[in-house]
Amino acid sequence: MKRFLALLKKEYLHIFRDMRTLMILFGMPIVQILIFGYVIKNEVKDVDIAVLDYAHDEYSIELRSKIQASGYLNIVDELQSSEQIHDAFKRAKVSEVIVFPNDLANDLQKDNQPAIQLILDATDPNYAQLIGQYTEAILLDYAVEMSAITPQQESIKLENRMVFNEELESSFMFVPGTMAFILMLLSALMSSITIAREKETGSMEVLLVSSLKPLQVVLGKVMPYVILAFVNAVSVILVGNIVFGVPIEGSVILLMLVSVLFVITSLALGIMISTIADKQFTAMMMSMLILMLPTMLLSGFIFPIENMPEVLQWLSCIIPARWYLEIIKSIMLKGAGIAFIWQQVLILTGMFIVTIAISVKNYKLRLE
Amino acid sequence: MQADKVIQVHNLVKKFGNFTANDALSFDVYRGEIFGFLGANGAGKTTTIKILTGLSKPTSGDISVAGFDVYKQSDDIKRNIGYMSQKFSLYEDLSIVENIRLYGGIYGLSRKEIKNRTNALLSRLGIEDKANVLIGSLPLGWKQKIAFSVAIVHNPDIVFLDEPSSGVDPITRRQFWDMIYEAAHQGITVFVTTHYMDEAEYCDRVAILVSGKMVALDSPGKLKHDYDEDSMEGVFVKLARGKRSFVKNNK
Incomplete structure (x- = not known):
């Protein structure tokens, strides 16, 4: 010893x-x-995005402020035409462009399904998917709110809860x-x-x-x-x-x-x-x-x-x-x-x- | 078993696959003698020393070291021997005193003994003032002397030196051999391998190894006389040549 x-x-x-x-x-x-x-980091936080807003009506503006308020996405650029989309990606300033159609209000009022387009930079595929999911969640949330105001047929509503790491x-x-x-x-x-x-x-x-x-x-x-x-x-x-x-x-x-x-x-x-x-x-x-x-x-x-x-x-x-x-x-x-x-x-x-x-x-x- | 034979080797064979490193070696080493093991690189010197120190097991042969059998009592052997390798094996990032304490501790000396022997060792080498200097900053000759002192710090029966003076100049080598004589005087048997012929002259008896076989064993004076040469170098060259032609003839 x-x-x-x-x-x-x-x-x-x-x-x-x-x-x-x-x-x-x-x-x-x-x-x-x-x-x-x-x-x-693989959580979404303050991701820079751009919007191309053809509608410019109360709905699109409300949506935009909702997106901004979420804390996940951050609108840094407002595009004027679809030609600018690729350019915005190339300059690598934004990871996503959300395109609001110009008949957004019309569609929403007539109970049509409005088509909002999400364009994502998939050079990092996992990340792009993640951002897409977050955006979708925000937009769906808004859609549910809308339908609560104007009652419609019941649809399935998903409630996610992450356990063991709630904040991801x-x-x-x-x-x-x-x-x-x-x-x-x-x-x-x-x-x-x-x-x-x-x-x-x-x-x-x-x-x-x-x-x-x-x-x-x-x-x-x-x-x-x-x-x-x-x-x-x-x-x-x-x-x-x-x-x-x-x-x-x-x-x-x-x-x-x-x-x-x-x-x-x-x-x-x-x-x-x-x-x-x-x-x-x-x-x-x-x-x-x-x-x-x-x-x-x-x-x-x-x-x-x-x-x-x-x-x-x-x-x-x-x-x-x-x-x-x-x-x-x-x-x-x-x-x-x-x-x-x-x-x-x-x-x-x-x-x-x-x-x-x-x-x-x-x-x-x-x-x- | 005779008391004065501290190493007895009979028909030692060590094979590595097809290669025979030690071919039927037989010799005895007596207490207090300086026994030289002379041979070129690859002649099997290190293999023998490894077997005698228990680092390696022989393929066959009867071998006892310090009165213990190498097959069954290697732990007893280890307690009674010291070993210094070609690389000196002191720790460069430890001081002189720390190295001595380490080896003293490993060999199971008591704290008091370690202290006494450390002081004795330092004063014998005249380096009391350098006690806390790191080994790494010392010249090679000093490292060698300290390594030898450390190898015999526990007063072993036998000390094995495996090419202890490679890379050291002849004058330092001479000083080193004074230390070896001193140890032999105290009754420590010295088993030393070397390929320096001048070192071979300092030994009491020399065994010459050529390609795993022992070709001669006697005192340097007797060997020189028998082979009619002025120096061990001449003896060795003669024997090595003879062996080589012998090998050729065999094929």
């Missing part, structure tokens, strides 16, 4: 002596969460995602690099010749990173909670426990990589390619898993971050307890056991 402590102390000195790395370790999570939180804040999505990403990055990348460094400088041999067990050597190297990653997990949750208002509906203790589980799974992956990589650079590239990119793309962090081709959906099942993300979203946003997430927890535990088993086996092979 005393030997093990000597090793821990050394690792602690390595980490705290290297101020640059330390700043990256503690600074990066905060910076990343702020960047992701502020930059990546994208930070609710990105804070857990960033958490998964950061923990994976720190744990796997740092642990694989730190072990590969010992191999590269030759000091690993000396440690192995000493009476320390190989397992002790590896544990001594990765243990400090468990603590570091844990501190980071806490800081990311705090920033998410204070700056972006991401709630923690469920148990904080449960959240911490599963985070530790995810951290040690990532560390095990890092160790596995370091059993293959002999150089720091190799370890870094392997971590990047094998862990970082899939975590970004396949975990459901940025792109919904349900929309992926089936093959990728299967592939996403072997990404630990996917399960972790499901768990922490359930805990943070839905307030789920262990009864709802035990399957994912079990999967993560299984992944941890398998990777650590492979690493231990590989490690022995390398010593032969």
Whole structure:
């Protein structure tokens, strides 16, 4: 045990002596969460649009003020002719043009269905669709109001309510995602690099010749990173909670426990990589390619898993971050307890056991 | 088992697939002697040292180190040996004292022992004032001396030095060998691999390895006499040539 402590102390000195790395370790999570939180938005808010109003009557003006008042759309330009539409898009000033027909009033009074045209800039298809839906909702709302004034036949009225994230804040999505990403990055990348460094400088041999067990050597190297990653997990949750208002509906203790589980799974992956990589650079590239990119793309962090081709959906099942993300979203946003997430927890535990088993086996092979 | 034989190797074979790195090596090393393992790069020196230090397992052969069997008692062996690799393996971002403390701690010395030996080590090297200097800022010769001192900080029976002086100039090498003699005087057996012929001259006995086989084993003086050469360099060249023609004839 005393030997093990000597090793821990050394690792602690390595980490705290290297101020640059330390700043990256503690600074990066905060910076990343702020960047992701502020930059990546997929909710509609103050989108600049233009109108082409052929009608210019009380209805169109009322509609326009309703649109402006919604807070989602912002009318910045009034076009005079249909020729100007494409130009407006090309200058990329607006994302949508709403065209009111000149017989708008007539149609509305005669109970005809007025045809209002929405033209959308689909260079970003998802976004265009989203704006279209918002506009539609505003216009339908107005139509319902109209029919309330002049009673008509009953029609179906849809009432949507978004639960667990009523305001559709994208930070609710990105804070857990960033958490998964950061923990994976720190744990796997740092642990694989730190072990590969010992191999590269030759000091690993000396440690192995000493009476320390190989397992002790590896544990001594990765243990400090468990603590570091844990501190980071806490800081990311705090920033998410204070700056972006991401709630923690469920148990904080449960959240911490599963985070530790995810951290040690990532560390095990890092160790596995370091059993293959002999150089720091190799370890870094392997971590990047094998862990970082899939975590970004396949975990459901940025792109919904349900929309992926089936093959990728299967592939996403072997990404630990996917399960972790499901768990922490359930805990943070839905307030789920262990009864709802035990399957994912079990999967993560299984992944941890398998990777650590492979690493231990590989490690022995390398010593032969 | 005789008490004065600290390393006993009988018919050591190590194969990597089809390649035989160590081919039926047999030798004994006596307590307190400086035993040199001489050979060109790739002759199998490092493989042997790895087996003797428990980093690697032999394919076959009877081997005991410090009285323990390499197959079953590698933990006991590890407690009784020191090791210094080609790369010195001190941590560059730790200070001299921190490195000593680390290895002292890893070898299970008590806090008091570590303190005493650290002070003794610093004063012997005359670097009390540099105790907190980072290893990374020291010249290579100093790193080498400290690495050696650290490798024997726990007073092992045997210290293994794997090409300890590669990249160091001859004068520094000479100073380094003074330290090795001192350690041998204290009863620490020194097992050293090298491809520097001048170093071979400093050893009590030298084993010469050519392509995995041991072709000679004796004191440098005896070897020079037997092969009628003035220097170990001559002996080595003669043996290496002979071996090569031997290999050719075999094909």
